[in-house]
Amino acid sequence: xxxxxxxxxxxxxxxxxxxxxxxxxxxxxxxxxxxxxxxxxxxxxxxxxxxxxxxxxxxxxxxxxxxxxxxxxxxxxxxxxxxxxxxxxxxxxxxxxxxxxxxxxxxxxxxxxxxxxxxxxxxxxxxxxxxxxxxxxxxxxxxxxxxxxxxxxxxxxxxxxxxxxxxxxxxxxxxxxxxxxxxxxxxxxxxxxxxxxxxxxxxxxxxxxxxxxxxxxxxxxxxxxxxxxxxxxxxxxxxxxxxxxxxxxxxxxxxxxxxxxxxxxxxxxxxxxxxxxxxxxxxxxxxxxxxxxxxxxxxxxxxxxxxxxxxxxxxxxxxxxxxxxxxxxxxxxxxxxxxxxxxxxxxxxxxxxxxxxxxxxxxxxxxxxxxxxxxxxxxxxxxxxxxxxxxxxxxxxxxxxxxxxxxxxxxxxxxxxxxxxxxxxxxxxxxxxxxxxxx
Amino acid sequence: xxxxxxxxxxxxxxxxxxxxxxxxxxxxxxxxxxxxxxxxxxxxxxxxxxxxxxxxxxxxxxxxxxxxxxxxxxxxxxxxxxxxxxxxxxxxxxxxxxxxxxxxxxxxxxxxxxxxxxxxxxxxxxxxxxxxxxxxxxxxxxxxxxxxxxxxxxxxxxxxxxxxxxxxxxxxxxxxxxxxxxxxxxxxxxxxxxxxxxxxxxxxxxxxxxxxxxxxxxxxxxxxxxxxxxxxxxxxxxxxxxxxxxxxxxxxxxxxxxxxxxxxxxxxxxxxxxxxxxxxxxxxxxxxxxxxxxxxxxxxxxxxxxxxxxxxxxxxxxxxxxxxxxxxxxxxxxxxxxxxxxxxxxxxxxxxxxxxxxxxxxxxxxxxxxxxxxxxxxxxxxxxxxxxxxxxxxxxxxxxxxxxxxxxxxxxxxxxxxxxxxxxxxxxxxxxxxxxx
Numbered sequence: 001x002x003x004x005x006x007x008x009x010x011x012x013x014x015x016x017x018x019x020x021x022x023x024x025x026x027x028x029x030x031x032x033x034x035x036x037x038x039x040x041x042x043x044x045x046x047x048x049x050x051x052x053x054x055x056x057x058x059x060x061x062x063x064x065x066x067x068x069x070x071x072x073x074x075x076x077x078x079x080x081x082x083x084x085x086x087x088x089x090x091x092x093x094x095x096x097x098x099x100x101x102x103x104x105x106x107x108x109x110x111x112x113x114x115x116x117x118x119x120x121x122x123x124x125x126x127x128x129x130x131x132x133x134x135x136x137x138x139x140x141x142x143x144x145x146x147x148x149x150x151x152x153x154x155x156x157x158x159x160x161x162x163x164x165x166x167x168x169x170x171x172x173x174x175x176x177x178x179x180x181x182x183x184x185x186x187x188x189x190x191x192x193x194x195x196x197x198x199x200x201x202x203x204x205x206x207x208x209x210x211x212x213x214x215x216x217x218x219x220x221x222x223x224x225x226x227x228x229x230x231x232x233x234x235x236x237x238x239x240x241x242x243x244x245x246x247x248x249x250x251x252x253x254x255x256x257x258x259x260x261x262x263x264x265x266x267x268x269x270x271x272x273x274x275x276x277x278x279x280x281x282x283x284x285x286x287x288x289x290x291x292x293x294x295x296x297x298x299x300x301x302x303x304x305x306x307x308x309x310x311x312x313x314x315x316x317x318x319x320x321x322x323x324x325x326x327x328x329x330x331x332x333x334x335x336x337x338x339x340x341x342x343x344x345x346x347x348x349x350x351x352x353x354x355x356x357x358x359x360x361x362x363x364x365x366x367x368x369x370x371x372x373x374x375x376x377x378x379x380x381x382x383x384x385x386x387x388x389x390x391x392x393x394x395x396x397x398x399x400x401x402x403x404x405x406x407x408x409x410x411x412x413x414x415x416x417x418x419x420x421x422x423x424x425x426x427x428x429x430x431x432x433x434x435x436x437x438x439x
Numbered sequence: 440x441x442x443x444x445x446x447x448x449x450x451x452x453x454x455x456x457x458x459x460x461x462x463x464x465x466x467x468x469x470x471x472x473x474x475x476x477x478x479x480x481x482x483x484x485x486x487x488x489x490x491x492x493x494x495x496x497x498x499x500x501x502x503x504x505x506x507x508x509x510x511x512x513x514x515x516x517x518x519x520x521x522x523x524x525x526x527x528x529x530x531x532x533x534x535x536x537x538x539x540x541x542x543x544x545x546x547x548x549x550x551x552x553x554x555x556x557x558x559x560x561x562x563x564x565x566x567x568x569x570x571x572x573x574x575x576x577x578x579x580x581x582x583x584x585x586x587x588x589x590x591x592x593x594x595x596x597x598x599x600x601x602x603x604x605x606x607x608x609x610x611x612x613x614x615x616x617x618x619x620x621x622x623x624x625x626x627x628x629x630x631x632x633x634x635x636x637x638x639x640x641x642x643x644x645x646x647x648x649x650x651x652x653x654x655x656x657x658x659x660x661x662x663x664x665x666x667x668x669x670x671x672x673x674x675x676x677x678x679x680x681x682x683x684x685x686x687x688x689x690x691x692x693x694x695x696x697x698x699x700x701x702x703x704x705x706x707x708x709x710x711x712x713x714x715x716x717x718x719x720x721x722x723x724x725x726x727x728x729x730x731x732x733x734x735x736x737x738x739x740x741x742x743x744x745x746x747x748x749x750x751x752x753x754x755x756x757x758x759x760x761x762x763x764x765x766x767x768x769x770x771x772x773x774x775x776x777x778x779x780x781x782x783x784x785x786x787x788x789x790x791x792x793x794x795x796x797x798x799x800x801x802x803x804x805x806x807x808x809x810x811x812x813x814x815x816x817x818x819x820x821x822x823x824x825x826x827x828x829x830x831x832x833x834x835x836x837x838x839x840x841x842x843x844x845x846x847x848x849x850x851x852x853x854x855x856x857x858x859x860x861x862x863x864x865x866x867x868x869x870x871x872x873x874x875x876x
Contacts (some may be wrong), residue, residue, distance in 0.1 A: 039812060076733050082726075132737060147587060148587075235454065251578070295570075296573050296574070296578070320581060364747045
């Protein structure tokens with residue numbers, strides 16, 4: 001061990017208390033008192049799934065225009081009011097949810113809640129503002145789709161999920177241009193409703209007082225959103241490696257994916273550790289091979305994404321164009337190795353400590369804890385899950401990790417996409433796997 | 440206009456202890472026992488500006504070499520020891536310094552100090568590690584710059600238009616030719632010259648006991664041989680007197696962009712003036728109520744987005760003199776550049792001549808203080824800030840004083856800052872979009 005100091009006895013984190021209430025209109029409110037800095041973090045999550053073809057465009061535009069008028073304020077007036085509180089509010093949307101996120105000086109939480117209430121129950125979506133945002137959204141989509149990683153991600157989602165809403169993350173430009181302010185207002189009226197929504201507040205606050213403030217501020221926000229009928233996720237067929245041409249690319253963007261386990265599955269902790277060992281942290285096999293040994297990339301990453309309808313194992317890496325096939329070879333080797341041969345106890349112990357430590361770090365801040373609790377709430381999980389997870393990780397044996405790796409990391413089950421300079425990379429890739437190209 | 444009043448803004452409070460080792464290493468220790476986590480950060484007083492000519496990108500390449508093994512550790516062991524302790528790590532290269540840091544459970548405090556001391560003693564710089572990290576760095580530049588729309592825009596190119604000396608104007612990521620010329624001897628010389636304990640600051644914060652921590656610091660860093668810290672030259676450059684223009688071709692960008700750079704006052708020597716510029720930048724572009732968002736995005740609809748910031752990486756406290764105020768915008772119609780520049784000039788002149796409206800300065804500084812506080816919540820970010828303010832400003836305590844300093848900035852000084860940002864004082868870098876829509 002060459003003089004490297006041993007770890008001393010770990011100190012237990014202070015227990016945090018969670019206070020919860022469901023308001024008379026069905027909003028679930030979760031408050032955690034967590035001093036540190038004199039701020040409060042806010043996360044409001046609204047279920048926003050829909051199978052309608054127009055939904056991605058309408059919801060993206062709603063998200064971009066939600067803060068352009070409410071409660072007698074115009075766009076600049078609303079922003080100035082939030083800023084004067086030392087606050088910030090932003091809106092984001094994906095296939096599962098609309099997220100209104102923000103933070104504010106703790107002493108100013110109540111006025112921020114009043115502004116939030118105005119937006120939720122009375123966002124006006126002025127015609128000219130929605131049209132401004134529509135034009136901006138088209139430009140932002142052009143910028144997003146000029147990135148190789150975005151092109152690869154969209155292609156992978158399409159191959160994994162076909163026509164399912166999860167395959168349509170970013171809206172199409174035509175659909176955006178066809179969206180009207182009236183349609184956006186209608187969507188707000190339908191889906192921005194308190195029942196089944198979750199509001200998380202974490203910070204330097206008194207929970208019981210905050211709950212009363214929330215109830216008072218949001219008393220006028222009422223109604224029930226219809227439950228979006230979204231089909232179950234299709235089973236993906238791995239198929240051939242899809243090569244998409246991006247002429248002149250000096251790197252190839254490789255993306256792979258397959259179904260994974262959700263957090264509530266008893267085998268999830270084992271899969272989490274298998275993922276870390278493969279490519280989920282720096283001390284992983286994939287990184288040590290293709291970065292630290294071969295220098296093919298700045299960094300490969302594998303991760304488990306948790307969406308409402310299912311969790312997904314995702315792999316991404318950008319490799320130099322001239323070593324694209326060599327990088328795929330090493331990646332297939334590492335996948336085959338972890339799927340076919342047992343992992344070691346040292347690997348499991350390292351991944352376990354990292355999983356426990358990084359969870360503690362990511363929930364040690366107001367913002368980190370608020371985001372974590374908000375994400376967990378969508379799956380019926382809460383702070384108990386965070387505090388209980390180290391124990392679950394501690395109970396995982398090496399054999400269970402090997403079994404999870406064998407089942408989920410088998411290269412034969414992965415759907416794969418590469419975006420790069422097709423003229424240079426297609427032939428070398430075809431020497432390794434069956435390749436298909438799309439115009 | 441209302442009656443001027445001093446607003447009170449919340450200030451953070453810290454318990455800071457300073458200690459200097461006999462080899463010159465400056466140490467800042469800040470206990471906070473609210474969670475069992477700690478941050479360890481070492482900042483070396485060398486960055487992009489100190490790279491030798493013909494070796495662009497060397498400070499960053501060298502940063503990578505500091506992770507490749509050290510006196511007692513083989514390659515890969517640094518990463519493994521940090522992560523198998525439940526921690527995270529990284530390093531980054533700035534214009535005036537280079538940082539190395541870990542966030543760890545507090546039971547790994549001594550281990551974290553050992554790891555940093557071990558590479559301050561002697562990194563393992565070998566031909567093999569250099570060749571490997573050269574490829575990694577080239578791939579980092581490919582992913583962040585060459586293969587990405589707007590990659591490195593404007594921080595890689597704008598300094599070359601705005602500044603004159605090699606130190607201030609060169610590409611900090613480095614050209615591939617220069618990077619490929621780097622040798623093991625270059626790296627050993629760079630280490631000897633710039634990585635002396637007396638040229639570094641160590642900050643340790645979080646769940647720790649101060650006396651015990653200083654004892655551990657002495658134990659692990661105290662034996663590192665004293666070397667003279669290099670004398671840092673002045674890099675300052677006087678403001679421009681005539682506008683400069685340049686273009687930059689981006690093969691992947693679907694729409695054009697522009698970056699305006701202005702040389703602004705010494706952030707350390709003229710702190711109050713600097714803070715007036717920081718508040719000006721916030722008033723210009725932070726949020727939908729800001730001047731340039733209202734004018735360029737909402738009213739004239741000339742741009743898709745606009746941002747104004749100080750410091751090449753957007754952190755106003757990250758650089759010594761010289762530093763820049765930068766305004767960037769993406770816009771769909773290449774023909775609208777002159778209209779955009781005119782609108783920016785008009786908005787700056789409006790602030791200079793008419794001042795700010797009632798409440799504007801207070802809401803801007805209230806939000807700025809709130810963001811500052813927020814950035815101090817995570818133990819690692821707090822640790823890095825202590826080290827950075829100790830290194831750049833000579834006083835980690837300044838962080839806690841910033842809210843009061845910001846509250847004391849007058850509207851008059853913000854107007855004066857705006858009056859300095861004239862067209863003849865700026866560099867304009869136009870990004871030519873070569874990508875398909």
